[in-house]
Amino acid sequence: MKAKGDATYYLIKLMNELRTQFKKFHVQRLHSNQGGEFASAELETYCAKEGIILQTTNGYSPQENGVVERANGVVMPRIRALQLATAMPDLLWGEALLHVVDTLNKLPTQPLGMQSSHERLYGAAPDLSVLRTWGCLAWVYIPPDSRRRKEKLKPRARLSLLLGYSNSTKGYKFLDLLTCQVITAQGGNAHFHEDFTADGDYVKQLLENNYLECMHELPSTVPIVRIKTTMDSFVGGSGGLLHSNLDLTLDDAPMRADPPVAAGAPVGVADNEVPGEPRGTSSAVRSASKSSGRIVESSNKSASSPAEQPAAASPAKRSTRKRRTRKHGKTDEKVTSGFEIQSPPVVPCVKRPRRTQKQNVRLSDYVVGHVHAVQGDIEIPTTYKQARASKYWPQWKAAMLAELQSLRGHRTWRLVPRSSAKKMKVITCRWVFAVKRDERGRVTRFKARLVIHGFKQQRGVNYSETFAPVIRFETIRAAIYYAVQRGWAVLQYDVKTAFLYGDLVEEIFMEQPPGFQEEGPEYVCRLLKSLYGLKQAPHIWNKTLHAKLVTMGFERLDSDFGLYALKKEGEVKMLLTVYVDDLLLMGTPESCKATAAALKESFELTTMGSVKYLLGVEILINRPQRQIVYSQQQYVVDVLKEYHMSTCNGCATPEAMSPSKAVQPETSEILPYRELVGSLQYLVSASRPDIAHAVRHLGKYLSNFDHTHFAEAKRVLRYLQATKDYGLVQDVSEGTSAELVIYSDADYANDPADRRSISGYVTMLDGNVISYASRKQEINAMSTCEAEYVAMSEAAKDILWLQGICEELVWSHPVPLMFGDNEGAISLSAKPGKQTKHIENKYHMVRRNVELKRMTVTHCGTEDMVTDIMTKALGAVKIARFRKMMKDCGGRDDIYFAGYCCAGAASY
Template identity: 30%
Template sequence: MKHTENCIHHWHRVLGHRDEEAIQKMVRDDLATGVKIRKCNVNHDCECCMEGKMTRLPFPKQTGAQSTRMLELIHTDVCGPMNTVTPGGARYFMTIIDDFTRFCVVYFLEKKSEVPDKIEEFVQMAETRFGKRPAVIRADNGGEYRSRRLGSFYRQKGITAQFTAAYSPQQNGIAERKNRSLVEMARIEHEHYTMDYKYWAEAVNTANYVQNMLPTRATEKIPYEAWYTRKPDLKHMHIFGCSAFVHIPDQKRTKLEPKGMKLTFVGYSDSQKAYRLVDLATNKIYHSRDVRFLNESKPLMKNSRPTELVEYDWNLEIHRDVADEPNVEVYDEEMPLSSEGEDDFLDCSQGTQTEDSRSETDEDPETPVTVRRSERCTKGLPPVRYREAIGMVKSNVPEPHTIKEAMESTEKDLWKAAIKEELQAHEENGTWKVVPLPAGRKTIGCKWIFKRKEDEKGNVVRYKARLVAQGFTQKYGTDYDEVFAPVVKQVTFKALLSVAHQRKMLIKHIDVKTAYLNGELQEMVFMRPPPGCDFGDSKLVCHLQKGIYGLKQAAHIWNKKLNAVLQRLGFKPSENDSCLYSKRNSDGTMSYIAVYVDDLVVVCNSEEEYEVIVRNLNNHFKVTSLGDIRHFLGIRVTPRIKNYHSLHGKYY
């Protein structure tokens, strides 16, 4: 090397802009000759190096939440498109993470343009459940997050939108890492049982459900507990992709057909207390709580020809649809997971319906039952005394799924009597008024659900017809607004039992008959005539005045009505649990009422006091006294001696 100058900066340029520390080390270790370096400003900046070697500045490491309260900051990101389209048509999934709790909600999308819909849905859910909306929503610079519609929605709701700088996904690192972790867990779940990749959404959905149940490094808390304020119970969880046997309800099979069917477990229902299982041969999704798991078995792999996802629900109660009761506490209460375009529905035998395919009348218009005005709704039907003839009858005939099937069955007179009784109850209750449909308004559907009531020996003791609204046809903001209704917490009930035990108080159980029919509607909801009813004019519809089973807001307005009545009777809700009411009597003693939907537990000091409470409630509702408490909230309560009770854990 030819020596020219002794300045390090000169040799920096001579040696191809090698970093100066490396040059000094070379001289210090005598690795070359001809180089002598004098002291100078070694921190001199070389503009050529800055231009040619520019790298990104390091991102600060985040060790915890940036927020101090729930919904203060929300992170969101879209992952996809996936190589395989799900049976429901999804190619993307979208995560929404609360920064403070790290609770994550997943939505599945067919296209990115659905992002504004899902953000609006999440905000509405937060407002309904917590009474507040997100303050800041942070997303990347994707066009789906910068739409005019979404910007208008943010301004309307007072939400601040934050966007990452261009080509800086690290600024949205929480959402990016969540997407990566969900994909990794879903990939492992898939590989464990070598399932078809078209079920990737089910795997992602389950992965998110599991991760919400586990503590995070950032907060050292469990997201589920921070979000729902209760510890998660993991005993219901099973291995994704394992085989399982599902009980087939009696009304879905004949006497000689198998009672169970082998399916594949793919997750947890987001709308009810049930598991999601798939028939790999038909792509049909089933929701059921009556499941026996084979956790070490591999799924039954078959060639799946159909591409459409069809859902069945085998746990539908005639009087209580969990999907329409947001107050009922399920495994993942309000989480809108894995909703790949699937519809809510009331009757599992009919599959799903779309808005376009839904007809004005869901039943055959030629059914034999013809009902006109309210005073003629029961004309031509047999009297209720038909029920007296069925005391010891056992029926092998499946329960009808439609009014047409009911009218064509050998038990049609009994079903007619049941329909008559139900319509009379609605008429006495003033559930609706028959009016012309106002211009510009749409109707919601309704249908009949038929059920035989049996005694403990299996003898049919009653035929029941329940008219239910098809709540899945309601439109948010038009047909309903608030839907949340609280229920008493199990820990509250246990504490109440402890108080009753210590004070030697009576513990009684009350059931409110047709509770949802007592709620008073504030919204203008119009329902099509009950199937089989003829109002004499096709333009006449039912203008609902009160709640009816199946309505989205049915649980909310019933709870609101019950709360008003109890406070009128002198009971005050607890600050810690709004479904525990207390009243101080004139003699200084206390009375308590715990509320779980239409079940009331009364704790009082004497039979006389209890009779007064029942009588007062009967002035507002039709209530049935069930006597001493036997079971409630999954707990069986057994009296040992007078006024003493013991808990026996869950009975189901």
């Protein structure tokens, strides 16, 4: 399966096959967990039609589905063992899984009376001679019809890697180690070297080059290593002779044009023999084949090809002295005395062909389903010249050509003589390169953007208005909660080349794109449309999109200009969020589809399905459990890697309770302090309230920092290392109402530099965190009571904002409730006193709203004041406690696998 959403299709397919192929089998009950992949209308309809009873486990009770859970516990260790033994990349874990399951089905088990599952199902014992070592090397015969003319001197077999057993033919499945094609062949047409495999890094880079458009430089010969066994660790260790690499050379290969058929090997294959290795192959022949360099030529077309085998070459007698072998990688040449180790087979090698190979559709689908990733760093060029010198030049060039084609399609400019610019300044431009990644950090696309140097524009000459609103993270969390509470789909769309849709009013001239000049330097581009880099480009695009949405009946909310609502008869039917060119549509699947179709009439939209990854935040929606998770695990991993902290030790708190007073000597060293604090601030904004106070503290020193502050920032990274899988969890309530609560707190005279207090608040909707903040107060409070009162006024602004969103969305809610832990401040919010006459009028907002009954203020014990985490450095116990109260917790992967489901026709 490529996705968990395909489970319904394959489950129905399996039940149909059982009923058709085995008359005695008829599924009567379907028992599963509460995973979203099993909660589809299609599956329910099928089971109702066939009279099958659907039964699920209780939440978080895997023991109720013990048979399947135990099966997973049996299979996964064997997959790990295969991959550790062969050092194959994780990209091939799906093939290892199929191989393990097929092998287990053929082995006898005690519960079945020492019969195998295969024998119990088919009534006949399986042929165990067909079992082979997964990931081993094999030479697969090339049929004459598949050879090119004038290639009489070329090899007659392909050096391949065994992937497992073919389901479509009676044969094995191989990966060609030169062309990266997946081929099938019967056992008689393949010669196996079960003690050896290809180097895992080589296989990994081969897959990436062919199916992910990477440009790894592969060696001209295939590096071969011995498969690790229990004896390997005993003889020679990890660096012993058994692990020495081999280079395959054509000189070592005894080749024959027409080899004789091995004695006793039948030409045909019995119907019940899968994959169909000849029964007559004697153990002597099998033994000789392991130590010789002979090739068994076989077919990749059909299982009916003749089973041709060449005569075994007589292996030369080896001396006992240590020999030096050519190594592709770093190896040791230790020889362990006391053991007689058989010499490795002399395996011929074929040089890599220069001609391009047609991509195999089967493996392309496989890579998308199981891999779809680029491992390793991709250096992003900053100039056109660097892109040309990059090993990824073909990808960058293709991205630039695609960008130019889009620009021409939108009629973004027209070429005019330079003299047409008159006294106007011709602005230069540049190429900006990037790679697009998914929620797991895997590269999905190479991107190139032509950007004009907008910093050379002059206000009043070639631009005026620049304002363009974008939605806030707090609004996104509230909007998605609103949608999931009503059972709506949350679908993501991307507007391609969004800035090119707006018409440009000002007269602007630009140089031709670097590397793609259509005419000589005497011609320049007269811009007709907005372009990336122009100061007014975001404003023009937002104005264009807003006009379109208004014609479709959407209203922009006053609480956030990035949120639109479609109302009918006073009831909200749809929501739409806008962050530049990233759109979220929320509503029924039918209404989302209709709205997207209307938008596509004016803009080119990319449909991305149910929201999974938005603005660097992974969004997981578990509808059966009614949970939403916001996680930035991959972002944390990337930040740790960027600052060389990937292998650092974690710590339990983001900051020390008592800051260091050690004096650091002055240094001229340039530290990436501002960049690091900026990266951490993005984490705070999106999903990590637990580091808000630490990052606010670090932000004070952006213009005057030293090694002490950089060490404090690195401590936050160590904390993230220990909690990188943490994220905000929202438990969606039943019904369509909302309960608004805010916690307010202050730490009096916290800052030793100016003795100002720190305010903090956490705003919750139905007990789920929506917004939070940690800020230094603008005034010097004269008492703890005054500091708490000022903090309440700051918190009141946020709860009133959320209340405004609820009112605009016709979201019923009781009067918001504010919690504080200072009785004096709570008293001041209800009635004035002489001790408050000096406080500025703006801080009395909380009192006015209490009088208007727009909110209620009540007391909360200090031990339950979750906002403490926003105002001061805390110990590990309190950090963990308040983190739990905010549902800022780990276990993101558990929530993901518990029932994360995508948008679709049946399940959204």
